[in-house]
Amino acid sequence: MKLKSLNSRFRNWLALPGGVGIFSGIVMIFILVLLGFFVPLLKVRSDAFVGEPFAPPSFKYPFGLDQLGRDMFVRVFDAVWIDLGVAFLGVSIPLIIGTIVGILLGLARNRYFVSVMGSIIDGVNAFPLLIIAVAALTFLGPGLKSVVIILSLTNWARYARISRTKAVVVVQQNYIEAAKTLGYSKWRTIRKHIAPNVSSESIAYALSDFILVITVVAGLSFLGLAARPPMAEWGSMIADGRIFLGQAWWLVIFPGLALCWAACRSPSLSKPFTSRSRGLNVHTSVGLHRRVKNRCTTHSFQSIAYR
Amino acid sequence: MMGTMLGATVILETIFSLPGIGREMVNAVLTSDYPLVQGILLFFGAITVFLSFMGDLTAYLLDRRVKI
Numbered sequence: 001m002k003l004k005s006l007n008s009r010f011r012n013w014l015a016l017p018g019g020v021g022i023f024s025g026i027v028m029i030f031i032l033v034l035l036g037f038f039v040p041l042l043k044v045r046s047d048a049f050v051g052e053p054f055a056p057p058s059f060k061y062p063f064g065l066d067q068l069g070r071d072m073f074v075r076v077f078d079a080v081w082i083d084l085g086v087a088f089l090g091v092s093i094p095l096i097i098g099t100i101v102g103i104l105l106g107l108a109r110n111r112y113f114v115s116v117m118g119s120i121i122d123g124v125n126a127f128p129l130l131i132i133a134v135a136a137l138t139f140l141g142p143g144l145k146s147v148v149i150i151l152s153l154t155n156w157a158r159y160a161r162i163s164r165t166k167a168v169v170v171v172q173q174n175y176i177e178a179a180k181t182l183g184y185s186k187w188r189t190i191r192k193h194i195a196p197n198v199s200s201e202s203i204a205y206a207l208s209d210f211i212l213v214i215t216v217v218a219g220l221s222f223l224g225l226a227a228r229p230p231m232a233e234w235g236s237m238i239a240d241g242r243i244f245l246g247q248a249w250w251l252v253i254f255p256g257l258a259l260c261w262a263a264c265r266s267p268s269l270s271k272p273f274t275s276r277s278r279g280l281n282v283h284t285s286v287g288l289h290r291r292v293k294n295r296c297t298t299h300s301f302q303s304i305a306y307r
Numbered sequence: 308m309m310g311t312m313l314g315a316t317v318i319l320e321t322i323f324s325l326p327g328i329g330r331e332m333v334n335a336v337l338t339s340d341y342p343l344v345q346g347i348l349l350f351f352g353a354i355t356v357f358l359s360f361m362g363d364l365t366a367y368l369l370d371r372r373v374k375i
Contacts, residue, residue: 225336
């Protein structure tokens with residue numbers, strides 16, 4: 001009985017715009033994370049030498065062996081945690097910083113402060129990310145930790161710009177006025193009424209930013225600046241295998257496929273989220289918005305207005 | 308957009324072994340040649356400022372209502 005109602009709820013959710021996209025995106029990431037978790041457990045360590053170098057893909061080693069005789073299958077899936085972990089940190093830290101800065105700028109009344117911060121945000125946004133990352137890695141020293149630091153220092157400005165634009169609109173809405181009239185403290189108004197509405201937009205952008213961050217991390221590893229050699233990472237694996245491309249195609253193809261698989265999932269997730277966060281389906285969509293709606297009743301005014 | 312393209316030169320020049328400024332920068336980073344990195348960074352900054360200014364000018368030429 002319960003299973004049946006769950007099934008029908010799932011079918012309803014899937015029928016909403018973008019439901020299939022979100023579902024397939026979640027399944028894709030789930031497969032990758034699952035393989036990344038179990039493959040290193042089942043087999044040998046990623047830096048162990050298991051056989052003859054350049055052994056082609058066979059039944060025993062599905063992805064072949066690399067130039068030092070390490071199992072590519074284990075290495076490709078060992079890199080899942082590193083790549084997705086760095087991408088997750090590199091997206092979520094700027095997301096939090098940028099949203100907070102954007103909300104504060106949306107609330108700020110001092111004209112000079114707003115214009116100075118606006119110029120800082122524009123300045124950080126204008127400079128190419130990859131070049132500033134390469135330059136900063138000189139001073140911070142190569143490594144994945146430095147990559148996360150650089151991403152946090154540069155990427156927050158984009159989120160700040162998005163959430164400031166949204167916050168300026170949200171602050172003028174009626175439900176914020178209502179919250180003020182009810183005598184809620186400023187902190188509560190920000191936390192429960194402004195932040196959920198502002199963050200929906202920047203979270204949707206963050207999901208599509210994932211693809212960019214994965215590419216930047218892989219690109220920096222490709223240059224030999226992010227992941228150091230014994231560590232398995234898709235970008236550095238492609239860089240190592242590139243030299244032997246003529247004799248061993250499996251060194252480049254499989255990390256590249258894994259990279260594409262990880263990146264393809266982002267647009268299928270982000271586009272439905274963007275359309276849903278615009279309020280088209282605030283009442284019926286699950287997860288994010290249902291939680292937001294239950295938290296404070298004033299949001300239902302907004303969702304009625306959008307319908 | 309031009310900024311992203313400029314950033315991509317760093318990787319492109321390394322892939323295809325083109326003797327460009329991006330590859331020079333990566334080599335400078337790998338050998339910890341700080342003054343060279345600073346110089347190239349300044350140069351890239353100048354290019355970025357120039358290109359965004361040209362972008363604004365083009366926007367003005369195409370649509371006179373835009374104010375610079």
